[in-house]
C-alpha cells in the first residue's frame with residue numbers, strides 16, 4: 091500500500107481556526123497537533139501530564155513556539171471554561187487508557203472518562219455551543235465480539251470499567267448532540283500505533299511495551315498469540331479525526347475506525363522482529379487478571395466511515411511499524 095495523503099480541500103478550513111485538544115500532549119493528541127499546526131491552525135493543548143498516562147512534553151518538541159500548552163485537568167470545570175470559550179473545534183482526547191488500571195482504581199477512571207466528559211460538554215453547552223467536537227471513543231465498548239467484523243450496530247457489552255466509562259462518555263456526546271444540537275461526532279478507535287505512543291509499559295497497548303523491549307534487545311512476551319486484531323497507524327487516525335471535525339455529515343454520527351489489515355498477535359510479533367532485524371519473543375499463557383478482561387478476537391467493519399467521510403487507511407502495517415521502530419530507535423531515551 092503506497093501512501094498518498096493529499097489534504098482534502100476542506101482541510102483548508104483549519105487554517106486560522108482555533109482548536110482545543112484535550113489530552114494534547116498524549117500520543118494521538120500530539121500527532122494531531124502537529125498536523126493542525128502544519129494546516130495553519132491556532133492550537134491549544136490541555137493536558138494534566140499525570141506521569142502514569144501517555145502525555146509528555148517531548149511529544150511536542152519543535153512545536154513549542156507554535157502551540158499553546160495548558161497543564162490543567164479536565165476534571166476541573168472552572169479552568170475548562172476559559173479553554174473552551176472562543177474555540178472553533180474541540181478534539182476531546184483526554185482519557186485514562188489502561189484497562190487494568192480501571193479495574194484496580196475504578197473511581198479515577200470514572201472521574202476522567204465519565205464525569206469529566208459530562209463536565210466538558212456542559213461547558214460547551216453554556217459557553218460555546220457551536221464548537222465542533224470530535225470524541226475519541228474505543229472499540230473496548232463492544233466487549234467480546236459476538237460476530238466479526240464488528241460494525242457499529244454490534245451489541246455494546248464492555249468487559250471492564252474503562253469500557254463502561256468510555257461508553258458513558260460517548261453517550262453523553264451523542265446526547266448533547268441530539269438534545270442540544272451540539273455538533274459532536276464519535277470515532278470508535280481500535281489499537282492505534284505510531285511515533286509518540288506510550289512504550290514505557292503496556293498501559294496504552296501491549297504493542298508499545300513490545301517495541302521498547304525489542305529496541306532494548308530484550309525478549310518480549312506474547313500472551314496467547316492467535317488473537318486477531320486490526321491496527322490503525324496514527325497518521326490515518328489523524329486523517330479521520332480531521333474529517334470527522336470538518337464534514338457536516340459527521341455531526342451526530344458514530345464511526346468505527348479499522349486498520350489496513352487484520353493480523354494475529356503472533357504474526358505481528360514476527361513482523362516486528364523481522365523489521366527490527368533481530369529480537370526474540372516468548373509465547374505465554376495469559377495472566378489471570380488480564381484473561382478476565384481480554385476481548386479475544388476483534389476487527390472492525392469500518393465501511394460506514396469509508397462511505398460517509400471517504401476515509402481509508404493509507405499506511406500498511408509493515409510501513410507503519412517500520413516508521414514507529416525508526417522513531418523510537420532515534421528517541422528511545424525520551425520514552426522509557
Ligand SMILES: NC(=O)c1ccc[n+]([C@@H]2O[C@H](COP(=O)([O-])OP(=O)(O)OC[C@H]3O[C@@H](n4cnc5c(N)ncnc54)[C@H](O)[C@@H]3O)[C@@H](O)[C@H]2O)c1
Nearest residue numbers: 113116117118137138144145163164184185226228279282
Ligand atoms: N491509542 C489507542 O489505541 C486508543 C484506542 C482507543 C481509544 N483511544 C482513546 O483516544 C484518546 C487518546 O488516547 P492516546 O492513545 O493518545 O492516550 P495517551 O495516554 O497518550 O493520551 C491521553 C492524554 O490525556 C491526558 N489526560 C488524562 N487524564 C487527563 C485529565 N484528567 N485532564 C487532562 N488531561 C488528561 C494524558 O496526560 C495523556 O496525555 C483516549 O481518550 C483513548 O481512550 C485510544
